Every structure is written in C-alpha cells, then in structure tokens.
Amino acid sequence: MSGILAMILAGGEGSRLYPLTSTRTKPAVPFGGNYRLVDFALNNFVNADLMKIYVLTQFKSQSLNIHLRKAWRLSGISNRFIEAVPAQQRVNKNWYSGTADAIYQNARFIEKSDPEHVCIFGSDHIYKMDVQQMVEYHKQKAGSLTVAAIRVQKSQAYHFGIIEVDEEGRMIGFAEKPAVEDAKTIPGDPDHVLASMGNYIFKSDVLLKELYEDAKDESSSHDFGKDIIGKLYPKGDVFIYKLSDNYIEGEPETAYWRDVGTIDSYWDAHMDLLGDDAPFSLYNKNWPLHTYHPPLPPATFRDHGDSVSDVSKSLIGAGSYINGAKIENSILGFRSHLCKGVVIKDSVFLGNAKVGAGARLNKVILDKGVEIAPGTVIGENLEQDRKQFTVSDNGVVVIAKGTKVGF
Amino acid sequence: MAKVLSMILAGGEGSRLYPLTQSRTKPSVPFGGSYRLIDCVLNNFVNSSLLRIYVLTQFKSQSLNEHLSKAWGLNSITDTFIDAIPAQMRTGKHWYSGTADAIYQNLQFIESDEADLVCIFGSDHIYKMDIRQKLAFHQKKKAVLTVSAIRLPKEQAYHFGIIEVDDAGRMIGFAEKPTVEEAKTIPGEPDFVLASMGNYVFDSKALQAELIRDAADEKSSHDFGKDIIPHLYPDGKVFVYDFTTNTIAGESGEAYWRDVGTIESYWEGNMDLIKSDPPSSLYNRKWPLHTHYPALPPASFRDSDQFICTIRKSLISDGCHISGATIKKSVLGFNCVVGTNSNIYESVLLGDTKIGSNCILTKVIVDKDVQIADNVQIGVNLEEDRKCFTVSDEGIVVIPKGARIGF
Numbered sequence: 001m002s003g004i005l006a007m008i009l010a011g012g013e014g015s016r017l018y019p020l021t022s023t024r025t026k027p028a029v030p031f032g033g034n035y036r037l038v039d040f041a042l043n044n045f046v047n048a049d050l051m052k053i054y055v056l057t058q059f060k061s062q063s064l065n066i067h068l069r070k071a072w073r074l075s076g077i078s079n080r081f082i083e084a085v086p087a088q089q090r091v092n093k094n095w096y097s098g099t100a101d102a103i104y105q106n107a108r109f110i111e112k113s114d115p116e117h118v119c120i121f122g123s124d125h126i127y128k129m130d131v132q133q134m135v136e137y138h139k140q141k142a143g144s145l146t147v148a149a150i151r152v153q154k155s156q157a158y159h160f161g162i163i164e165v166d167e168e169g170r171m172i173g174f175a176e177k178p179a180v181e182d183a184k185t186i187p188g189d190p191d192h193v194l195a196s197m198g199n200y201i202f203k204s205d206v207l208l209k210e211l212y213e214d215a216k217d218e219s220s221s222h223d224f225g226k227d228i229i230g231k232l233y234p235k236g237d238v239f240i241y242k243l244s245d246n247y248i249e250g251e252p253e254t255a256y257w258r259d260v261g262t263i264d265s266y267w268d269a270h271m272d273l274l275g276d277d278a279p280f281s282l283y284n285k286n287w288p289l290h291t292y293h294p295p296l297p298p299a300t301f302r303d304h305g306d307s308v309s310d311v312s313k314s315l316i317g318a319g320s321y322i323n324g325a326k327i328e329n330s331i332l333g334f335r336s337h338l339c340k341g342v343v344i345k346d347s348v349f350l351g352n353a354k355v356g357a358g359a360r361l362n363k364v365i366l367d368k369g370v371e372i373a374p375g376t377v378i379g380e381n382l383e384q385d386r387k388q389f390t391v392s393d394n395g396v397v398v399i400a401k402g403t404k405v406g407f
Numbered sequence: 408m409a410k411v412l413s414m415i416l417a418g419g420e421g422s423r424l425y426p427l428t429q430s431r432t433k434p435s436v437p438f439g440g441s442y443r444l445i446d447c448v449l450n451n452f453v454n455s456s457l458l459r460i461y462v463l464t465q466f467k468s469q470s471l472n473e474h475l476s477k478a479w480g481l482n483s484i485t486d487t488f489i490d491a492i493p494a495q496m497r498t499g500k501h502w503y504s505g506t507a508d509a510i511y512q513n514l515q516f517i518e519s520d521e522a523d524l525v526c527i528f529g530s531d532h533i534y535k536m537d538i539r540q541k542l543a544f545h546q547k548k549k550a551v552l553t554v555s556a557i558r559l560p561k562e563q564a565y566h567f568g569i570i571e572v573d574d575a576g577r578m579i580g581f582a583e584k585p586t587v588e589e590a591k592t593i594p595g596e597p598d599f600v601l602a603s604m605g606n607y608v609f610d611s612k613a614l615q616a617e618l619i620r621d622a623a624d625e626k627s628s629h630d631f632g633k634d635i636i637p638h639l640y641p642d643g644k645v646f647v648y649d650f651t652t653n654t655i656a657g658e659s660g661e662a663y664w665r666d667v668g669t670i671e672s673y674w675e676g677n678m679d680l681i682k683s684d685p686p687s688s689l690y691n692r693k694w695p696l697h698t699h700y701p702a703l704p705p706a707s708f709r710d711s712d713q714f715i716c717t718i719r720k721s722l723i724s725d726g727c728h729i730s731g732a733t734i735k736k737s738v739l740g741f742n743c744v745v746g747t748n749s750n751i752y753e754s755v756l757l758g759d760t761k762i763g764s765n766c767i768l769t770k771v772i773v774d775k776d777v778q779i780a781d782n783v784q785i786g787v788n789l790e791e792d793r794k795c796f797t798v799s800d801e802g803i804v805v806i807p808k809g810a811r812i813g814f
Binding site for chain 1: 441681689695696697700705715723725729739
C-alpha cells in the first residue's frame with residue numbers, strides 16, 4: 001500500500017451549459033481558446049507530479065476520449081498513466097447514480113492499484129492548485145478525509161455547500177446552500193465562509209469501507225457531499241484544506257476558483273482572462289497549462305484595403321486568420337477566420353469558425369464549426385436573437401456547434 | 408508497394424546564417440513563428456505517410472535532438488520511427504567529409520534494413536512536396552537514382568546546380584553554377600533550366616554499391632552532387648523529377664522552394680509568409696505542418712493607456728503578449744512580449760523575447776531569449792547598429808540569442 005491514486009470525475013452532463021453540451025460532456029467543453037475544462041484539473045495533478053490518474057467518463061464521452069488520447073497520453077515506460085475509464089456497468093446495469101457510486105463502480109481499480117490515499121476531484125472548475133500541497137496537509141493531519149474549500153464572502157454562501165470548521169481546521173458541520181443568516185462563518189473571520197470545492201483526498205481503506213457500506217444503503221443517494229461526508233465528519237477526523245493556503249509561484253495572492261456550469265458563468269470566467277488586472281491568467285511559466293495543440297501556424301493578421309486589424313483586450317488562438325477585422329474584449333479559439341470589416345466584441349469563439357465580411361457580433365458564444373454569413377448582426381437585438389438561438393439570462397447569445405447563420 | 412527508408416541530412420553548420428547558428432545547427436533554426444527549418448522536410452515525409460526516417464546529425468545538434476524528441480517522437484507499435492543518429496565515427500575518427508560520406512558512415516542502417524528504395528533529403532529548404540509522387544515517378548522510370556529539380560528562369564542558373572535532361576527526363580549532363588549562356592535549358596523550353604534540389608531517391612542496392620566504390624576513391628570529395636551523380640548518370644539510369652509536377656490538395660500557384668541559407672534569404676523566406684498574396688503558406692488543412700507546441704495560451708492583446716494594438720500583415724504565435732503596440736509585416740514566435748507604444752516593422756522574432764515600451768525595431772531578426780529595454784531603437788541607424796550587432800549587406804540587423812540590450 002503506497003502512493004497516491006487520482007480519480008477524476010468527468011461524467012458530467014452539464015445540462016445548464018446547453019447547447020455547448022449538446023454533443024459533448026461538460027469536461028470536454030472548450031475553454032480559454034486552447035483548452036478544455038478537464039485540462040485544469042489534469043494540470044493541477046500533472047504539475048504537482050501526481051501521475052496515476054483515472055478519468056471516469058460516462059455521458060457523451062467520445063470528444064473527451066479523443067482529447068485525452070491526443071493531449072494527455074503518457075509514454076508507457078514508468079508506472080505513470082492518465083487513463084479514461086468509461087462507465088462499464090461492472091456492478092450492475094445502471095449508469096452512475098451519484099459521485100460516490102461512480103467511484104464505487106470502479107472500486108476494483110483502487111483495490112488493484114492499492115494506494116495509500118485516493119484523490120477524488122471534479123473536472124469542471126477553473127482554478128490552479130498544487131495538489132501535492134493538499135496531499136501533504138492530508139498526511140500531516142492524519143485524518144481519514146480532507147476536503148478542499150475556498151474562502152468566499154458570507155453573502156455568497158447560498159450558492160455553495162458551506163463547511164463549518166473548528167480552529168484546527170476540523171470539519172464540524174455542513175450545510176448545502178444555506179441562507180446567508182444561517183451560514184457558519186470561519187472562526188475569527190465573521191465575514192467569510194468556507195465553500196466545498198468538491199475535491200477530496202481519502203485514506204484508501206476508509207474510502208473503500210465507506211463506499212461498500214454506502215452501496216448497501218438503500219436510502220442513500222450515493223453522493224460524496226450528501227451521503228459519505230455527512231456520515232464521516234461527526235467521527236472528528238475530516239479536515240478542511242483551504243485553497244488560499246495553496247502556493248504557486250507567480251500566481252496572484254487571491255485564489256481563483258470558478259464554477260463554469262452555466263452559460264453566464266462560462267462567459268464571465270472568460271472575461272476574467274482579459275484586461276490588465278485579470279484575476280486569472282493562463283500564463284505562468286512555473287505552472288504551464290498543457291493541452292492538445294493541433295498542427296496550426298501562428299495567428300495571421302492581414303489588411304484588406306483600408307480595413308485594418310485592431311485588437312484590444314483579447315486572446316487569439318493559433319491558426320486564426322484575421323483579415324482586417326476589429327476585435328475587442330474577446331477570446332478566439334483555434335482557427336477563427338474573420339473577414340474584412342468584421343467587428344467582434346465581448347465574445348467567445350470555441351474555434352473553427354468563419355465570420356463573413358461586415359458581420360458584427362456582440363456578447364456571443366460561438367461553438368465550433370459555425371459559419372456566419374456576411375453582414376449578419378448578432379447580439380444587438382436580443383428579441384430577434386431569441387427566435388433563433390439560445391440567449392442566457394444575462395443576454396449572452398449562444399450559437400450551437402456547426403450552425404450556419406444567415407445563409 | 409516498395410519499402411522505403413529515408414535519411415535526412417541534418418548536419419549543416421549554416422555558417423552564412425551566423426549568428427542564428429552560433430548555438431544550433433542550421434536545421435534547428437526557428438522559422439515562421441512556430442517551426443524549425445527541419446520541420447519542413449519532416450512534414451513532407453510524414454504527410455506522405457513515409458514514417459521510417461533517420462535524421463543524421465553532427466554539428467551542435469543538442470537543440471535539434473530536443474526538438475526531434477519533443478515534436479517528432481513516434482509512439483508506435485508498428486515499424487515506424489523518426490530517429491536521430493549522431494555522427495559516431497563508425498568508419499574512422501573523422502567527421503562527415505561530404506553528404507555521401509555522411510550516408511556511407513551510416514551504411515549499416517541501410518544494409519540491415521529491408522528497404523527497396525532509400526530517400527536522401529536535405530533539411531534546410533522551405534517547400535512542400537508529396538514524396539509519394541516522386542517515388543512513383545522513380546519506379547515508373549525504373550531509375551537507379553531520381554534527382555528532384557525545380558524549373559527556374561534561365562537567368563538564375565548561375566546560383567544552382569543545373570541538370571541537362573533528354574526528352575524522357577533522363578539526366579544527360581550536370582553543371583555546378585554555370586554561366587547563364589552555358590546553362591542547358593529544358594528540351595522545348597529555351598527560357599528555363601532545371602536546378603537540383605539536392606533530394607534523391609536511390610535504389611537501395613545501387614546506393615550501397617556506389618557508396619562503397621566512392622569511399623575507396625581517394626580523389627573523391629564524397630559528395631552526392633560532385634561525385635556520385637556525375638559517376639552514375641552516364642549509365643542512363645538517372646532521372647530528373649520536375650518538382651513543378653508535384654501536386655498537393657489545397658496548394659495553388661507556383662511551386663515554392665526557397666533556400667534560407669543566408670540572413671537575407673532567411674528574412675525574405677519569413678516575409679514571403681505575410682505577403683498579401685503569399686507564395687508560401689503555413690496553412691493548409693490537407694497538409695498540416697506538425698511541430699512541437701510548448702504549453703502556452705493563445706496570443707494575448709491588451710490596451711495600455713491611450714494605445715491599442717494595431718496588427719498588420721503579421722503572424723503572432725501562442726504565448727505572445729502585446730500591450731498597446733503596433734506590429735507590421737512581422738513574424739513573432741512563441742512567447743514574445745511587446746510593451747506599450749513599441750513599433751515592430753518587417754522584423755522576425757524567434758521567440759521567448761521581451762521588448763520594452765516605446766521601442767522601434769525595423770528589419771531586425773531577434774533570436775531567442777533576448778531582452779530589450781524601454782526606448783531602444785534598432786534598425787533605424789545602421790551605422791550605430793553595426794557597432795554592436797551583425798548587420799547584413801542588405802541592412803538586416805541580427806540580435807543574437809540571449810542578448811540584453813539597453814540595460
């Protein structure tokens with residue numbers, strides 16, 4: 001019994017991200033021009049030199065599988081691996097009924113690998129964490145479980161699972177999305193609460209015992225947050241690890257962690273990448289963000305007559321072709337092709353898009369493979385846009401994968 | 408289908424590219440933002456599905472070896488490989504004395520292989536060729552050796568090795584850099600000549616016999632162009648493959664083949680990529696150009712104070728960070744930082760470079776890892792520049808790797 005095994009939960013359907021999840025599972029949704037959501041969790045492990053990783057997939061996983069094979073395959077010399085494990089109905093003919101059930105159905109991988117500790121992490125948040133530091137903390141506390149948490153304003157408590165701790169960091173209470181008045185604040189820090197990040201490090205034997213017991217419990221929903229943790233923490237050996245205690249050289253002091261589960265939060269998190277005082281950066285040479293990079297040349301900028309290319313506060317991916325267009329406050333993924341006179345503002349292109357001459361896009365998310373006819377205007381008349389496209393509460397227009405608009 | 412083994416000559420010192428070749432061999436010199444010169448020939452083989460390749464290295468090869476292992480390591484269960492072979496003094500304590508000697512010293516790799524045909528290609532030209540078409544030509548002609556040649560206007564003959572052919576494409580004469588009057592034109596085309604591209608397809612057995620014969624010849628300079636070909640063609644089994652007959656889906660216009668062996672031609676090769684009607688493009692989905700991509704985010708563009716980014720006719724690679732600067736007719740490699748109100752014109756930045764604010768760079772090649780302080784002007788006053796830097800006859804300033812300027 002030795003070492004650390006990681007199990008990444010990557011089966012999320014992501015229905016609130018529809019239509020971005022109409023053809024792919026949530027962890028495979030592109031993010032930040034070059035990446036997929038799952039890359040952030042994987043980089044947190046790989047950059048921490050923890051490389052025994054199973055990625056548990058389930059829902060529409062083909063796109064994720066292709067990405068994992070292209071971007072994350074390790075050479076077979078050592079005992080390091082990053083392997084996708086599809087839902088295989090090993091235990092019975094059911095899909096995973098909850099996060100704990102997903103691990104339970106794959107418990108044999110834990111038994112076979114026989115690690116000392118098991119990391120169980122989600123894959124649909126944007127953040128950087130040196131997981132090794134959380135492992136050290138977990139070992140030092142010698143508890144059976146360590147839960148990662150982020151310190152958030154008390155007024156935000158109703159969005160999260162809020163953890164009550166004692167002064168030693170021991171978990172002594174838990175409330176799912178409590179009212180702000182009811183939320184238990186951090187000892188000595190009355191304006192802040194600790195929100196669970198859904199990331200767990202278990203002692204291996206405790207995890208297996210809990211999973212087998214939970215599987216037999218017919219009243220359980222087989223969820224880590226609702227069932228397993230609620231049962232474990234009263235024993236007094238569940239500890240909380242604060243993301244703000246995690247240190248990565250070159251990162252800002254304020255820890256960044258975003259759920260990107262809705263169209264609006266997905267768009268917001270992209271806007272967080274832009275500007276001089278961006279709260280989250282994709283660039284830190286001490287924490288490189290690996291991903292799959294298709295064979296593409298640098299972004300190409302050309303003039304077209306008197307139509308020149310101006311770019312402000314934007315990210316532009318490789319293989320993009322900007323032919324006399326204006327781009328403001330936007331993120332353009334791989335192979336975004338803008339014709340002359342195009343104006344793009346506050347928008348996110350997932351890649352492989354073509355926008356015809358003179359088109360204007362304002363606060364639009366363009367999924368892959370979209371083609372926009374010349375002169376098309378999107379995002380200026382939401383009433384009109386709602387007839388054709390998904391429009392979020394905050395007015396972000398989403399163009400689904402492969403759509404041809406205006407032809 | 409004949410079995411093919413490929414040998415890439417990648418030992419070139421590239422002294423006329425100094426200082427770009429000060430710390431690396433010529434095939435390892437970066438090109439076009441994302442690439443190294445050697446990527447061109449390797450993509451020709453890989454995109455032709457010819458994946459049994461030895462790369463013969465010699466001079467300052469560490470940078471090349473690292474690139475080959477990062478970008479071109481095949482992880483394969485079949486009989487495919489791209490392996491670097493360093494000069495190993497297998498036949499005596501001397502370095503390679505000529506191109507034929509380089510192959511002769513590695514003859515055992517050919518002898519121990521089952522290949523019917525051996526491709527011997529250089530690695531320091533920019534072009535795209537579907538090598539399968541050349542192999543088909545070779546087999547159709549039942550040639551012992553097929554030499555690639557490019558059709559050029561007669562006036563340029565004095566730069567090249569000019570091949571005389573009969574109507575059947577058989578080689579019947581060869582002259583190294585002849586005068587324009589003496590150059591033999593193509594039958595039926597009195598204004599054009601055929602220039603050797605230094606790329607050969609040999610019958611394997613004939614190659615082996617010829618190399619052994621040449622090695623024993625004390626008068627030989629052990630060079631394919633000077634010694635092997637003149638000895639072989641009088642037998643009538645050396646044919647010339649006209650490069651202009653090679654077709655690649657998605658490529659149009661004149662066949663492009665450029666030597667980038669001097670600072671001037673290297674700069675022009677880069678400028679060719681950003682012309683309005685570029686004679687050479689890095690972008691063709693049917694002929695992807697593979698290379699190594701470091702873990703970097705998309706290029707980012709920020710405003711600063713009153714300055715926004717104006718980008719015209721340029722290539723900008725991943726990891727670049729442009730703050731309110733103007734970039735015209737330039738190629739920026741990975742991870743170039745350009746500060747506020749700086750102006751970059753007609754320049755080539757190889758990557759990992761930081762340029763401060765209010766700088767002007769005109770017609771400058773900046774090697775990797777260079778730092779330039781604020782308010783520095785380069786390429787504006789060539790008299791001054793000559794005191795510190797290499798300046799080519801045509802006025803291109805070259806900043807060597809790792810330089811710190813203006814601090």
